[in-house]
Amino acid sequence: MRNKNFVIVLLMVCWPVLSYAEVSNSYITIGVGIEDLSYIEYDDKDVILDREDGLLPGITLEVGKRWNNITSVLSGSLFNGLVDYDGQTQTRIPLKTKTDEKITRVEATIHFSLDVFEMTNVSLLAGLGHREWRRDILATRVTNSLLEFYRWKYWILGTSARLLQKGKTSVDIDVRLFRPIKPTMDVGFRNYDEVTLDLGINYGARFRILYNLVTRKGRHWILSPYWEYWNMGRSVNEGLTINGFPTTGIVWEPRSDTTVFGVSLSMRFAS
Numbered sequence: 001m002r003n004k005n006f007v008i009v010l011l012m013v014c015w016p017v018l019s020y021a022e023v024s025n026s027y028i029t030i031g032v033g034i035e036d037l038s039y040i041e042y043d044d045k046d047v048i049l050d051r052e053d054g055l056l057p058g059i060t061l062e063v064g065k066r067w068n069n070i071t072s073v074l075s076g077s078l079f080n081g082l083v084d085y086d087g088q089t090q091t092r093i094p095l096k097t098k099t100d101e102k103i104t105r106v107e108a109t110i111h112f113s114l115d116v117f118e119m120t121n122v123s124l125l126a127g128l129g130h131r132e133w134r135r136d137i138l139a140t141r142v143t144n145s146l147l148e149f150y151r152w153k154y155w156i157l158g159t160s161a162r163l164l165q166k167g168k169t170s171v172d173i174d175v176r177l178f179r180p181i182k183p184t185m186d187v188g189f190r191n192y193d194e195v196t197l198d199l200g201i202n203y204g205a206r207f208r209i210l211y212n213l214v215t216r217k218g219r220h221w222i223l224s225p226y227w228e229y230w231n232m233g234r235s236v237n238e239g240l241t242i243n244g245f246p247t248t249g250i251v252w253e254p255r256s257d258t259t260v261f262g263v264s265l266s267m268r269f270a271s
Contacts, residue, residue, distance in 0.1 A: 029062040029222065031266025035079050037101065041087075041254040044234070049254055050087025052099050057081055060264050069113040071123070076106045085137055095143060102134040109156055121162040121172070129154045129178065144190050152183030154204065168214040178204035183232060185253050193241045197253045200233015218270045228260040 039052040058079030065072050080102045087095050109127030132151050139145040158176035180201050188194040208226040215221060233255055240249035 025066040025270065027062075027064050027268055027270040029060070029064075029266050029268040031060040031222070031264045033058050033060055033077070033079070033262055033264030035103075035260050035262035037083055037103075038259045039256065041256045043254060050085065050095075052083045052085050052101075054083025054101075055081065056083070056101055056103065058103075060266060062266075069115065071111040071113070073109050073111060073127075074107070075109075077104070079103045089143060093142075095140065097140050097143075098138045100134075100136040100138065104132045106130045107156060111160070121160075123160045125156065125158050125160065125176070127156045129156050147188065149186040150183070150199075151186075152199070153181040155179040155181065168220075170212045172210040172212065174206075174208040174210065176206045178206070178230070180204070180232070185235070187251065187253075189240065189251070191242065192247070192249070193244065195238050195240065195251055197235040197238055197251070199235050199253060200255065202231040202233050204228070204230040220268055220270075222266045222268055223263070224266070225263045226261075228258075228262070230256075230258040232256050232258075 035056045035058065037052065037054055037056055041049045041051070043049050056079040058077055060075070060077045062073060062075035064074070081100075082098045083101055085095070085097045085099045089095050107127060107129040109125045111123040111125045114122045114124065130151075130153050132149070135148045135150065137146040137148075156176055156178060158174065160172060160174040162170055162172050164171040180199075183199040183201060185197045185199060186194060187197065206226060206228040208224050211223040213221045213223075232253075235253040237250045237252045240247050240251055
């Protein structure tokens, strides 16, 4: 239900511009990419508890429509793969395994072109996003598997600009700041009920460089290296239950940093 409501909000954000389809320029961008994921959890003394590192292949999709100096954009991505887990058990025994990652993202933004900077195509952008991370730490000979779901919506505020234009090639930058909205993590331990933890709210950011090459009218390639960062605060302690009855056990989610270095290659079709 939460995801359904969020999709409705995204459509409401995009609708003002999409309703002018008959007088607007539109495009669709389809691509593939790979991300180098680095995730680290810290205890309350900033000592590393565990980390995950590895490459995740994925796909990207973006559609947009322009009307006068306003552009509405709906974009999304899906990255999935196995990465290395290096951490410890709850009793501090060193543990190495693999984690099956699936990270999805959807963003709806509205871009406002600034006429005063027409030569550099400067735009301000704002919107909403949704990030969902399925983190499945695989079982070993001494531990069971552990499945966690991280979910949060987030506000987006940023800017984009053209740095270089030469013939059929151009270079743009895109900078975005993120502010999570009620981030949560769902986790279920063996023999216990599932628990939803409220994560601490901090900021995130993404920086992209876009190399554009026009191959024919209405089509061009985009090569885009990028960096993305999320910092999530420690959750409060939550008690564990069995069939709704309290136990003496507690659980919490440590503070964490997520750093991504990625690159995508996509083709844009414009009309």
